[in-house]
Amino acid sequence: MARSDQTQTAVLGALSIMPMSGYALREEIKNTLGHFWSESFGQIYPALAELQRSGLVERQGDAGGRSSSYVLTAAGTVRLRELLAEPPQQNKPRNGVLLRLFFGHQLGPEACRRLVLETRSRAETQLAAMRAARAELADGNLGENSPFALITIAAGERSAQATIDWANDALAILATLDEVPATSPLRSPPAAAR
Amino acid sequence: MARSDQTQTAVLGALSIMPMSGYALREEIKNTLGHFWSESFGQIYPALAELQRSGLVERQGDAGGRSSSYVLTAAGTVRLRELLAEPPQQNKPRNGVLLRLFFGHQLGPEACRRLVLETRSRAETQLAAMRAARAELADGNLGENSPFALITIAAGERSAQATIDWANDALAILATLDEVPATSPLRSPPAAAR
DNA sequence: ATTATTTCTATCTACCAGATATAAGCTATC
DNA sequence: GATAGCTTATATCTGGTAGATAGAAATAAT
Numbered sequence: 001m002a003r004s005d006q007t008q009t010a011v012l013g014a015l016s017i018m019p020m021s022g023y024a025l026r027e028e029i030k031n032t033l034g035h036f037w038s039e040s041f042g043q044i045y046p047a048l049a050e051l052q053r054s055g056l057v058e059r060q061g062d063a064g065g066r067s068s069s070y071v072l073t074a075a076g077t078v079r080l081r082e083l084l085a086e087p088p089q090q091n092k093p094r095n096g097v098l099l100r101l102f103f104g105h106q107l108g109p110e111a112c113r114r115l116v117l118e119t120r121s122r123a124e125t126q127l128a129a130m131r132a133a134r135a136e137l138a139d140g141n142l143g144e145n146s147p148f149a150l151i152t153i154a155a156g157e158r159s160a161q162a163t164i165d166w167a168n169d170a171l172a173i174l175a176t177l178d179e180v181p182a183t184s185p186l187r188s189p190p191a192a193a194r
Numbered sequence: 195m196a197r198s199d200q201t202q203t204a205v206l207g208a209l210s211i212m213p214m215s216g217y218a219l220r221e222e223i224k225n226t227l228g229h230f231w232s233e234s235f236g237q238i239y240p241a242l243a244e245l246q247r248s249g250l251v252e253r254q255g256d257a258g259g260r261s262s263s264y265v266l267t268a269a270g271t272v273r274l275r276e277l278l279a280e281p282p283q284q285n286k287p288r289n290g291v292l293l294r295l296f297f298g299h300q301l302g303p304e305a306c307r308r309l310v311l312e313t314r315s316r317a318e319t320q321l322a323a324m325r326a327a328r329a330e331l332a333d334g335n336l337g338e339n340s341p342f343a344l345i346t347i348a349a350g351e352r353s354a355q356a357t358i359d360w361a362n363d364a365l366a367i368l369a370t371l372d373e374v375p376a377t378s379p380l381r382s383p384p385a386a387a388r
Numbered sequence: 389a390t391t392a393t394t395t396c397t398a399t400c401t402a403c404c405a406g407a408t409a410t411a412a413g414c415t416a417t418c
Numbered sequence: 419g420a421t422a423g424c425t426t427a428t429a430t431c432t433g434g435t436a437g438a439t440a441g442a443a444a445t446a447a448t
Contacts, residue, residue: 006288006290006293007404009293009294010293013293013296013297013300016297016300021427021428022428022429023426023427023428023429024427027427033293033296034287035287036287036288036289036292036293036296037287037288037289037292037293038286038287038288038405040404040405040406041405041406041428041429041430042403042404042405042406042430042431043403043404043405045428045429045430046403046404068428077300080297080300081300081301084294084297084300084301084305085301085305088289088290088291088293088294088309089290090290091288091290092232092436093228093229093230093231093232094200094230094231094232094285095230095231095282095349096200096282096283096284096285097282098230098231098345098346098349099200099203099204099207099227099230099231099282100203100278100282101342101345101346102207102227102230102339102342102343102345102346103207103210103274103278103342104341104342104345105339105342106207106210106271106274106275106278107275107278107279111278111279112342115282145296145299147298147367147368147370147371148295148296148297148298148299148306149296150367151292151295151296151298151363151364151367151368152292152295152296154360154363154364154367155289155292155360155364158356158357158359158360158363159353159356159360161356162352162353162355162356163352165352166348166349166352166353169345169348169352170345170348170349173341173344173345173348174341174345176341177341201435215396215397216396216397216398217395217396217397217398218396234435234436234437235397235398235399235436235437236398236399236400236434236435236436236437236438237434237435237436239397239398239399240434240435262397286405
Protein backbone atom coordinates (compact mmCIF):
# COMPACT_ATOMS: atom_id res chain seq x y z
CA MET A 1 0.00 0.00 0.00
CA ALA A 2 1.64 3.16 -1.19
CA ARG A 3 2.00 6.00 1.20
CA SER A 4 -0.52 8.29 -0.43
CA ASP A 5 -3.09 5.50 -0.44
CA GLN A 6 -3.39 6.00 3.27
CA THR A 7 -4.63 9.52 2.67
CA GLN A 8 -7.00 8.33 -0.05
CA THR A 9 -8.45 5.85 2.41
CA ALA A 10 -9.13 8.54 4.99
CA VAL A 11 -10.60 10.91 2.39
CA LEU A 12 -12.86 8.30 0.81
CA GLY A 13 -13.92 7.12 4.23
CA ALA A 14 -14.89 10.59 5.36
CA LEU A 15 -16.77 11.25 2.12
CA SER A 16 -18.63 7.97 2.60
CA ILE A 17 -20.25 9.55 5.63
CA MET A 18 -21.09 12.90 4.01
CA PRO A 19 -20.03 15.03 1.01
CA MET A 20 -17.58 17.76 1.93
CA SER A 21 -15.16 20.37 0.60
CA GLY A 22 -11.42 19.94 0.99
CA TYR A 23 -11.36 22.35 3.86
CA ALA A 24 -14.25 20.63 5.60
CA LEU A 25 -12.45 17.31 5.17
CA ARG A 26 -9.50 18.62 7.09
CA GLU A 27 -11.78 19.94 9.84
CA GLU A 28 -13.74 16.71 10.14
CA ILE A 29 -10.62 14.58 10.19
CA LYS A 30 -9.10 16.80 12.84
CA ASN A 31 -12.18 16.81 15.05
CA THR A 32 -13.51 13.29 14.71
CA LEU A 33 -10.44 11.21 13.90
CA GLY A 34 -7.98 13.58 15.54
CA HIS A 35 -6.81 11.35 18.35
CA PHE A 36 -5.59 8.62 16.02
CA TRP A 37 -5.28 10.20 12.58
CA SER A 38 -4.20 13.43 10.92
CA GLU A 39 -4.01 14.87 7.45
CA SER A 40 -2.73 18.20 6.18
CA PHE A 41 -3.91 20.29 3.24
CA GLY A 42 -0.81 19.26 1.36
CA GLN A 43 -2.09 15.70 1.42
CA ILE A 44 -5.81 16.30 1.05
CA TYR A 45 -5.87 18.53 -2.01
CA PRO A 46 -3.57 16.43 -4.19
CA ALA A 47 -5.48 13.34 -3.07
CA LEU A 48 -8.81 14.88 -4.06
CA ALA A 49 -7.44 15.84 -7.47
CA GLU A 50 -6.15 12.33 -8.01
CA LEU A 51 -9.41 10.75 -6.84
CA GLN A 52 -11.37 12.98 -9.17
CA ARG A 53 -9.17 12.06 -12.13
CA SER A 54 -9.80 8.39 -11.37
CA GLY A 55 -13.53 8.93 -11.14
CA LEU A 56 -13.78 7.83 -7.53
CA VAL A 57 -15.06 11.21 -6.46
CA GLU A 58 -17.03 13.98 -8.15
CA ARG A 59 -17.01 17.71 -7.64
CA GLN A 60 -20.38 19.12 -6.75
CA GLY A 61 -21.67 22.66 -6.42
CA ASP A 62 -20.39 25.70 -8.30
CA ALA A 63 -17.13 24.60 -9.83
CA GLY A 64 -14.66 27.41 -10.38
CA GLY A 65 -16.27 29.24 -7.51
CA ARG A 66 -15.76 28.22 -3.94
CA SER A 67 -17.44 25.88 -1.49
CA SER A 68 -17.49 23.08 -4.02
CA SER A 69 -17.93 19.79 -2.23
CA TYR A 70 -16.89 16.32 -3.27
CA VAL A 71 -19.14 13.27 -3.46
CA LEU A 72 -18.22 9.60 -3.47
CA THR A 73 -19.09 7.78 -6.71
CA ALA A 74 -20.09 4.12 -6.87
CA ALA A 75 -16.57 3.24 -8.00
CA GLY A 76 -15.30 5.25 -5.05
CA THR A 77 -17.24 3.10 -2.61
CA VAL A 78 -15.77 -0.04 -4.15
CA ARG A 79 -12.28 1.41 -3.97
CA LEU A 80 -12.77 2.40 -0.34
CA ARG A 81 -13.58 -1.19 0.60
CA GLU A 82 -10.51 -2.42 -1.27
CA LEU A 83 -8.28 0.05 0.52
CA LEU A 84 -9.72 -0.76 3.93
CA ALA A 85 -9.05 -4.44 3.30
CA GLU A 86 -5.34 -3.87 2.70
CA PRO A 87 -2.98 -4.41 5.61
CA PRO A 88 -2.34 -1.25 7.64
CA GLN A 89 1.17 0.19 7.62
CA GLN A 90 2.46 1.28 10.98
CA ASN A 91 4.28 4.57 11.11
CA LYS A 92 7.70 4.99 12.59
CA PRO A 93 7.73 5.80 16.28
CA ARG A 94 9.14 9.14 17.38
CA ASN A 95 8.50 9.79 21.03
CA GLY A 96 10.33 12.95 22.04
CA VAL A 97 9.61 12.46 25.72
CA LEU A 98 11.14 8.98 25.82
CA LEU A 99 14.13 10.18 23.79
CA ARG A 100 14.82 12.84 26.41
CA LEU A 101 14.34 10.44 29.28
CA PHE A 102 16.64 7.85 27.72
CA PHE A 103 19.40 10.45 27.84
CA GLY A 104 18.16 11.55 31.25
CA HIS A 105 21.66 11.26 32.65
CA GLN A 106 22.56 14.30 30.55
CA LEU A 107 19.32 16.12 31.22
CA GLY A 108 19.26 15.79 35.00
CA PRO A 109 16.65 14.25 37.29
CA GLU A 110 14.66 17.41 37.96
CA ALA A 111 14.00 18.15 34.29
CA CYS A 112 13.09 14.49 33.82
CA ARG A 113 10.54 14.76 36.58
CA ARG A 114 8.98 17.85 35.01
CA LEU A 115 8.78 16.10 31.65
CA VAL A 116 6.99 13.13 33.16
CA LEU A 117 4.57 15.32 35.10
CA GLU A 118 3.65 17.28 31.98
CA THR A 119 3.11 14.08 30.05
CA ARG A 120 0.86 12.71 32.76
CA SER A 121 -1.12 15.92 32.81
CA ARG A 122 -1.68 15.80 29.04
CA ALA A 123 -2.78 12.19 29.30
CA GLU A 124 -5.31 13.12 31.99
CA THR A 125 -6.74 15.76 29.70
CA GLN A 126 -6.99 13.25 26.89
CA LEU A 127 -8.65 10.70 29.14
CA ALA A 128 -11.29 13.27 30.10
CA ALA A 129 -11.87 14.13 26.43
CA MET A 130 -12.33 10.46 25.56
CA ARG A 131 -14.83 9.96 28.36
CA ALA A 132 -16.76 13.00 27.17
CA ALA A 133 -16.77 11.61 23.64
CA ARG A 134 -18.04 8.29 24.93
CA ALA A 135 -20.88 10.04 26.78
CA GLU A 136 -21.79 12.03 23.67
CA LEU A 137 -21.81 8.86 21.64
CA ALA A 138 -24.26 7.28 24.09
CA ASP A 139 -26.72 10.03 23.10
CA GLY A 140 -26.81 8.38 19.72
CA ASN A 141 -25.34 10.81 17.22
CA LEU A 142 -23.60 8.55 14.74
CA GLY A 143 -26.11 5.90 13.74
CA GLU A 144 -24.54 2.76 12.32
CA ASN A 145 -21.02 3.96 12.92
CA SER A 146 -21.60 4.08 16.64
CA PRO A 147 -20.02 0.77 17.72
CA PHE A 148 -16.98 1.42 15.53
CA ALA A 149 -16.54 4.91 16.92
CA LEU A 150 -16.77 3.35 20.35
CA ILE A 151 -13.87 1.05 19.54
CA THR A 152 -11.63 3.97 18.63
CA ILE A 153 -12.67 5.84 21.76
CA ALA A 154 -11.82 2.79 23.86
CA ALA A 155 -8.36 2.84 22.29
CA GLY A 156 -7.91 6.46 23.29
CA GLU A 157 -8.96 5.70 26.85
CA ARG A 158 -6.67 2.69 27.22
CA SER A 159 -3.76 4.60 25.73
CA ALA A 160 -4.26 7.61 27.99
CA GLN A 161 -4.61 5.41 31.06
CA ALA A 162 -1.43 3.52 30.13
CA THR A 163 0.44 6.80 29.86
CA ILE A 164 -0.77 7.84 33.31
CA ASP A 165 0.28 4.52 34.81
CA TRP A 166 3.66 4.70 33.11
CA ALA A 167 4.20 8.23 34.37
CA ASN A 168 3.75 6.96 37.91
CA ASP A 169 6.22 4.13 37.24
CA ALA A 170 8.70 6.65 35.93
CA LEU A 171 8.29 8.97 38.89
CA ALA A 172 8.99 6.08 41.21
CA ILE A 173 12.17 5.19 39.32
CA LEU A 174 13.31 8.82 39.30
CA ALA A 175 12.69 9.02 43.05
CA THR A 176 15.14 6.18 43.70
CA LEU A 177 17.72 8.10 41.66
CA ASP A 178 17.64 11.05 44.01
CA GLU A 179 18.56 8.88 46.95
CA VAL A 180 22.03 8.38 45.52
CA PRO A 181 23.38 11.93 45.08
CA ALA A 182 25.70 10.72 42.30
CA THR A 183 26.97 13.32 39.82
CA SER A 184 25.62 16.83 39.71
CA PRO A 185 23.44 17.03 36.60
CA LEU A 186 24.99 20.23 35.32
CA ARG A 187 28.63 19.27 35.61
CA SER A 188 30.21 17.05 33.04
CA PRO A 189 29.26 13.48 33.89
CA PRO A 190 31.82 10.72 33.37
CA ALA A 191 31.73 8.97 30.02
CA ALA A 192 28.86 6.52 30.05
CA ALA A 193 29.69 2.90 30.62
CA ARG A 194 29.93 0.17 27.99
CA MET B 195 12.67 23.33 17.97
CA ALA B 196 13.15 22.77 14.28
CA ARG B 197 12.39 19.40 12.92
CA SER B 198 15.96 18.43 12.10
CA ASP B 199 16.99 19.32 15.62
CA GLN B 200 15.16 16.21 16.72
CA THR B 201 17.57 14.13 14.68
CA GLN B 202 20.55 16.09 16.00
CA THR B 203 19.40 15.33 19.50
CA ALA B 204 19.25 11.61 18.85
CA VAL B 205 22.63 11.61 17.09
CA LEU B 206 24.40 13.63 19.77
CA GLY B 207 22.79 11.51 22.45
CA ALA B 208 23.95 8.27 20.87
CA LEU B 209 27.45 9.65 20.39
CA SER B 210 27.50 10.69 24.05
CA ILE B 211 27.42 7.00 24.90
CA MET B 212 30.09 5.91 22.43
CA PRO B 213 31.79 7.16 19.22
CA MET B 214 30.31 5.60 16.11
CA SER B 215 30.16 5.74 12.32
CA GLY B 216 27.02 6.88 10.55
CA TYR B 217 26.09 3.34 9.74
CA ALA B 218 26.61 2.21 13.32
CA LEU B 219 24.45 5.10 14.51
CA ARG B 220 21.57 3.82 12.46
CA GLU B 221 22.07 0.31 13.80
CA GLU B 222 22.28 1.43 17.41
CA ILE B 223 19.25 3.69 17.16
CA LYS B 224 17.27 0.89 15.55
CA ASN B 225 18.25 -1.70 18.14
CA THR B 226 18.30 0.26 21.37
CA LEU B 227 15.85 3.09 20.79
CA GLY B 228 13.81 1.23 18.21
CA HIS B 229 10.59 0.87 20.13
CA PHE B 230 10.19 4.62 20.55
CA TRP B 231 12.47 6.28 18.01
CA SER B 232 13.67 5.87 14.44
CA GLU B 233 16.07 7.57 12.07
CA SER B 234 16.94 6.89 8.46
CA PHE B 235 20.21 7.42 6.62
CA GLY B 236 18.69 10.41 4.91
CA GLN B 237 18.45 12.10 8.28
CA ILE B 238 21.61 10.83 9.94
CA TYR B 239 24.19 11.74 7.29
CA PRO B 240 23.06 15.34 6.73
CA ALA B 241 22.82 15.76 10.50
CA LEU B 242 26.38 14.50 10.96
CA ALA B 243 27.68 16.86 8.28
CA GLU B 244 25.92 19.79 9.88
CA LEU B 245 27.14 18.84 13.35
CA GLN B 246 30.68 18.56 12.09
CA ARG B 247 30.50 21.99 10.45
CA SER B 248 29.34 23.44 13.74
CA GLY B 249 32.16 21.76 15.64
CA LEU B 250 29.83 19.71 17.82
CA VAL B 251 31.25 16.48 16.48
CA GLU B 252 34.62 15.44 15.09
CA ARG B 253 35.54 12.82 12.57
CA GLN B 254 37.93 10.24 13.88
CA GLY B 255 39.88 7.46 12.21
CA ASP B 256 41.10 7.37 8.62
CA ALA B 257 39.27 10.17 6.88
CA GLY B 258 38.77 9.63 3.17
CA GLY B 259 38.85 5.93 3.86
CA ARG B 260 35.98 4.13 5.45
CA SER B 261 34.94 3.24 8.97
CA SER B 262 35.50 6.77 10.18
CA SER B 263 33.68 7.31 13.42
CA TYR B 264 32.36 10.50 14.96
CA VAL B 265 33.15 11.74 18.45
CA LEU B 266 31.31 14.27 20.56
CA THR B 267 33.28 17.45 21.27
CA ALA B 268 32.94 19.46 24.48
CA ALA B 269 30.72 21.92 22.62
CA GLY B 270 28.70 18.97 21.43
CA THR B 271 27.99 17.87 24.97
CA VAL B 272 26.81 21.37 25.87
CA ARG B 273 24.58 21.46 22.80
CA LEU B 274 23.12 18.05 23.61
CA ARG B 275 22.03 19.29 27.04
CA GLU B 276 20.45 22.37 25.47
CA LEU B 277 18.54 20.28 22.99
CA LEU B 278 17.34 17.82 25.60
CA ALA B 279 16.05 20.73 27.67
CA GLU B 280 13.82 22.00 24.86
CA PRO B 281 10.18 20.95 24.88
CA PRO B 282 9.52 17.75 22.92
CA GLN B 283 7.36 17.99 19.84
CA GLN B 284 4.77 15.29 19.53
CA ASN B 285 4.34 13.73 16.13
CA LYS B 286 1.04 13.40 14.39
CA PRO B 287 -0.88 10.23 15.09
CA ARG B 288 -1.54 7.87 12.20
CA ASN B 289 -2.99 4.60 13.39
CA GLY B 290 -3.95 2.55 10.38
CA VAL B 291 -5.74 -0.07 12.45
CA LEU B 292 -8.03 2.45 14.11
CA LEU B 293 -8.68 4.16 10.79
CA ARG B 294 -9.90 0.86 9.35
CA LEU B 295 -11.99 0.06 12.38
CA PHE B 296 -13.61 3.49 12.39
CA PHE B 297 -14.92 2.72 8.92
CA GLY B 298 -15.67 -0.84 10.02
CA HIS B 299 -19.18 -0.58 8.67
CA GLN B 300 -17.65 -0.58 5.18
CA LEU B 301 -15.05 -3.19 6.00
CA GLY B 302 -17.33 -5.77 7.61
CA PRO B 303 -17.21 -7.34 11.09
CA GLU B 304 -15.13 -10.38 10.18
CA ALA B 305 -12.24 -8.37 8.73
CA CYS B 306 -12.42 -6.09 11.76
CA ARG B 307 -12.05 -9.06 14.05
CA ARG B 308 -8.99 -10.28 12.15
CA LEU B 309 -7.43 -6.85 12.35
CA VAL B 310 -7.92 -6.71 16.10
CA LEU B 311 -6.54 -10.20 16.61
CA GLU B 312 -3.42 -9.41 14.59
CA THR B 313 -2.89 -6.23 16.55
CA ARG B 314 -3.21 -8.08 19.84
CA SER B 315 -0.73 -10.67 18.66
CA ARG B 316 1.83 -8.03 17.73
CA ALA B 317 1.37 -6.38 21.09
CA GLU B 318 2.00 -9.69 22.85
CA THR B 319 5.25 -10.05 20.93
CA GLN B 320 6.28 -6.56 21.90
CA LEU B 321 5.42 -7.18 25.52
CA ALA B 322 7.64 -10.26 25.52
CA ALA B 323 10.48 -8.29 23.93
CA MET B 324 10.19 -5.57 26.55
CA ARG B 325 10.26 -8.10 29.36
CA ALA B 326 13.36 -9.67 27.85
CA ALA B 327 14.98 -6.25 27.63
CA ARG B 328 14.14 -5.60 31.26
CA ALA B 329 15.74 -8.88 32.27
CA GLU B 330 18.86 -8.12 30.26
CA LEU B 331 19.05 -4.71 31.86
CA ALA B 332 18.96 -6.31 35.30
CA ASP B 333 22.25 -8.02 34.39
CA GLY B 334 23.79 -4.56 34.45
CA ASN B 335 24.88 -3.77 30.91
CA LEU B 336 24.34 -0.04 30.68
CA GLY B 337 25.96 1.51 33.72
CA GLU B 338 24.60 4.91 34.65
CA ASN B 339 21.99 4.86 31.93
CA SER B 340 20.30 1.88 33.47
CA PRO B 341 17.43 3.59 35.32
CA PHE B 342 16.65 5.74 32.31
CA ALA B 343 16.61 2.76 30.01
CA LEU B 344 14.29 1.13 32.50
CA ILE B 345 11.87 4.05 32.19
CA THR B 346 11.65 3.64 28.44
CA ILE B 347 11.19 -0.09 28.79
CA ALA B 348 8.37 0.47 31.25
CA ALA B 349 6.72 2.68 28.65
CA GLY B 350 6.93 -0.11 26.10
CA GLU B 351 5.40 -2.57 28.53
CA ARG B 352 2.52 -0.30 29.54
CA SER B 353 1.80 0.53 25.92
CA ALA B 354 1.81 -3.09 24.83
CA GLN B 355 -0.41 -4.12 27.74
CA ALA B 356 -2.85 -1.31 26.94
CA THR B 357 -3.06 -2.51 23.36
CA ILE B 358 -3.84 -6.03 24.53
CA ASP B 359 -6.55 -4.80 26.90
CA TRP B 360 -8.05 -2.60 24.19
CA ALA B 361 -8.09 -5.50 21.75
CA ASN B 362 -10.20 -7.45 24.20
CA ASP B 363 -12.57 -4.48 24.59
CA ALA B 364 -12.86 -4.27 20.82
CA LEU B 365 -13.56 -7.98 20.41
CA ALA B 366 -16.36 -7.69 22.94
CA ILE B 367 -17.91 -4.78 21.06
CA LEU B 368 -17.61 -6.60 17.74
CA ALA B 369 -19.27 -9.65 19.27
CA THR B 370 -22.39 -7.66 20.15
CA LEU B 371 -22.51 -6.53 16.52
CA ASP B 372 -22.86 -10.06 15.24
CA GLU B 373 -25.96 -10.64 17.32
CA VAL B 374 -27.89 -8.25 15.11
CA PRO B 375 -27.47 -9.70 11.61
CA ALA B 376 -27.93 -6.23 10.09
CA THR B 377 -26.55 -5.61 6.60
CA SER B 378 -24.35 -8.08 4.79
CA PRO B 379 -20.86 -6.61 4.79
CA LEU B 380 -20.23 -7.12 1.11
CA ARG B 381 -23.43 -5.65 -0.22
CA SER B 382 -23.88 -1.92 -0.39
CA PRO B 383 -24.83 -0.69 3.06
CA PRO B 384 -27.31 2.17 3.36
CA ALA B 385 -25.82 5.67 3.50
CA ALA B 386 -24.46 6.25 6.97
CA ALA B 387 -26.58 8.34 9.27
CA ARG B 388 -26.11 12.03 10.12
C1' DA C 389 45.48 -14.26 -7.76
C1' DT C 390 40.95 -13.31 -9.20
C1' DT C 391 36.16 -13.27 -8.90
C1' DA C 392 31.91 -13.20 -6.17
C1' DT C 393 29.40 -11.78 -2.32
C1' DT C 394 28.39 -9.24 1.61
C1' DT C 395 28.68 -5.22 4.35
C1' DC C 396 29.21 -0.55 4.99
C1' DT C 397 28.64 4.32 3.53
C1' DA C 398 26.62 8.07 0.98
C1' DT C 399 23.52 10.42 -2.31
C1' DC C 400 19.14 11.28 -4.83
C1' DT C 401 14.34 11.83 -5.64
C1' DA C 402 9.51 11.89 -4.96
C1' DC C 403 6.53 13.28 -1.60
C1' DC C 404 4.73 15.47 2.70
C1' DA C 405 3.80 19.13 6.66
C1' DG C 406 3.00 23.42 7.73
C1' DA C 407 3.28 28.22 6.43
C1' DT C 408 1.67 31.35 3.56
C1' DA C 409 -1.29 33.42 0.08
C1' DT C 410 -5.86 34.38 -1.74
C1' DA C 411 -10.77 34.81 -1.79
C1' DA C 412 -15.32 35.22 0.20
C1' DG C 413 -18.54 36.40 3.67
C1' DC C 414 -19.64 39.12 7.87
C1' DT C 415 -19.84 43.07 11.09
C1' DA C 416 -19.69 47.61 12.39
C1' DT C 417 -19.63 52.41 11.63
C1' DC C 418 -20.88 56.42 9.30
C1' DG D 419 -26.87 51.20 2.61
C1' DA D 420 -22.01 51.64 1.42
C1' DT D 421 -17.46 50.70 2.71
C1' DA D 422 -13.57 49.36 5.64
C1' DG D 423 -11.84 46.01 8.70
C1' DC D 424 -12.04 41.39 10.31
C1' DT D 425 -12.96 36.43 10.28
C1' DT D 426 -13.50 32.20 8.02
C1' DA D 427 -12.84 29.24 4.11
C1' DT D 428 -9.99 27.48 0.39
C1' DA D 429 -5.78 26.58 -2.20
C1' DT D 430 -0.80 26.68 -3.26
C1' DC D 431 4.30 26.72 -2.24
C1' DT D 432 8.60 25.53 -0.14
C1' DG D 433 11.89 23.41 2.80
C1' DG D 434 12.81 19.15 4.58
C1' DT D 435 12.32 14.04 5.13
C1' DA D 436 11.92 8.75 4.08
C1' DG D 437 13.23 5.25 1.59
C1' DA D 438 15.45 3.59 -2.54
C1' DT D 439 19.42 3.22 -4.87
C1' DA D 440 24.21 3.78 -6.02
C1' DG D 441 29.00 3.19 -4.88
C1' DA D 442 33.10 1.62 -2.22
C1' DA D 443 35.60 -1.53 0.67
C1' DA D 444 36.37 -5.83 2.76
C1' DT D 445 35.93 -10.70 3.05
C1' DA D 446 35.31 -15.24 1.23
C1' DA D 447 35.64 -18.67 -2.28
C1' DT D 448 37.87 -20.99 -6.10
